[in-house]
Amino acid sequence: MSDATDDTSPTGHAPRAERQSIGYCPYCSEENLFPLEGGGWECRSCLRAFSVVFRGLVAPSRTREGVR
Ligand SMILES: [Zn+2]
Numbered sequence: 655m656s657d658a659t660d661d662t663s664p665t666g667h668a669p670r671a672e673r674q675s676i677g678y679c680p681y682c683s684e685e686n687l688f689p690l691e692g693g694g695w696e697c698r699s700c701l702r703a704f705s706v707v708f709r710g711l712v713a714p715s716r717t718r719e720g721v722r
Pocket of ligand 1: 680681682683684697699701702
């Protein structure tokens with residue numbers, strides 16, 4: 655009898671609802687951040703709510719080439 659407490663995904667990665675926390679508010683640079691329910695963060699200094707979106711991976715060789 656196995657309980658569902660040790661359930662892991664087939665990839666071996668446990669699904670994480672929480673990511674790394676953010677150090678600073680991107681709007682006012684304060685550290686007064688708290689996680690929002692349902693995802694995202696709220697800054698209690700400037701009273702903004704925001705979320706961080708994963709845009710995909712970048713190629714390491716493509717830094718600033720092709721800008722000019
Ligand atoms: Zn802020």
